[in-house]
Amino acid sequence: MESLLSFRPALADRLAPLARALGLEPGVGTEVLVEAVVQVSSFHEEGFPLAPVVFIGRGLEELLQAVHGTHPVLLGSGVVSLECVRLALRSCAPLAEGRQWAIVLLVGEGQLQFGVFCTDRSPLRVTSFEALRTLPADAPPLVGITSLGERVVGVRGPGGANLFFDFSGTAHLESGSPMRVLADFVEAVTRDVPEPLRPQLRAFYYRIGVEVVSGAHGALVAVLDARAQAPDFLSDGLWLAEPLDLTALALRYEAEHGERDALGLIAYGSLYRRMIGMDGITVFDSRGRLLGYNCFIRQQVIGQPARKVVGGARRRAFEVLCGEVGHSLAAALYRSRDGAAECRRAPSQS
Known part of the structure; x- marks a missing residue:
């Protein structure tokens, strides 16, 4: 029938x-x-x-x-x-x-x-x-x-x-909802931001995260624990001479609400999204600072994932990053070109 x-x-x-x-x-x-x-x-x-x-x-x-x-x-x-x-x-x-x-x-x-x-x-x-x-x-x-x-x-x-x-039929239960992915990323990248400014930078990074999760391209983001050194396997990339810290700009905007500062923050948000959209890994730290982008993991490391991985190079790199979450990394965010997204975050500290 x-x-x-x-x-x-x-x-x-x-x-x-x-x-x-x-x-x-x-x-x-x-x-x-x-x-x-x-x-x-x-x-x-x-x-x-x-x-x-x-x-x-x-x-x-x-x-x-x-x-x-x-x-x-x-x-x-x-x-x-x-x-x-x-x-x-x-x-x-x-x-x-x-x-x-x-x-x-x-x-x-x-x-x-x-x-x-x-x-x-x-x-x-x-x-x-x-x-x-x-x-x-x-x-x-x-x-x-x-x-x-x-x-x-x-x-x-x-x-x-x-x-x-x-509607895709391909969602993975372990990945959680897209909103959980966003929440974990935002929590990690603002974890060590001073409290008076933390809600504002959470909103800033939430806007970036939404476009990453809903965008048409893949992405890979690492959030370094601000107290740790970057793992050696991430040395291949474009690292800023000084971390890009938006704290002073955000504080001035909150105090004065000047048009120039608003446009500056919007422009930085656009810049961050473009960096994340490039090949490789974009690296922030848990104080909300941008450290580098277009970073790659050495092939010897990618070739030895902690467990059997189904997926391409981006997924394999994500699994390597996940091995550092809770050590040198506060979180790792992955988004495939077909829409799957996942964020691994270190347990909250007391």
Whole structure:
């Protein structure tokens, strides 16, 4: 007997409470959320994957205020339906690539308006998507949807809802969720930052981590314990004469909120992302300083991993780095080109 199995009923079951919180009509309202999640999981433009962020709410001003958004541009409207959702996302996704702009879907009285708005670009503040996590219980109901890697989608919603959907079928349970990968990386790279500035640098590195995890290229990052020397096998690379420390710049920006300092922090974030996107290993330390990039492990070391490894050179190098986690390294972050991500972090110190 022939049968067709679909994952949409399972998605609908998980997303129905969020649709109710938004005040959407049963059935079609849930399908709107399901369609948005499915579309975000597989956006491509001329063969290249896109990773837009989508926000769904009822009122534009309350949505912008909640996620620190500005400069909305409404682009169209129609009757709430799957066809309208597809049109909205197809029209807006290329505009929202790079996360400087986000897609907004406004639903109410059977109508759907769509457009884009500028996300919070403050380099030391949480992203617009993360801002949903900090909303009070009585805040207007909003839903955020974002890509967190190849065919992995994260959804935040009212009441602390925090869902992940893997459409690839290749997620590894030991790797944990993409948000856990991000959290471990951010915790390690800011572990020894002085406390008054630590929350701000956590936000800075979270922004970098999101783009690494959701990007279209592979990455390998080592976080050196600030009290340790770099392992000898990492000597082959481009090491800075002096560690690049953003503490003074960040402190001045926090005190004065000057445009020059803001642009400087944004530019450094872009520079770090480009370094991470290059071949080899990018090295930070647990005080949030950049030490080097384009680093490679000697072939003799890679040829002797601690355990049998399935994967290419980047995965084998990651396993070598993992052997140093808890010794000279505070963490190692791996992201494959096919979207798998993992972060090994040394146990927290008392």
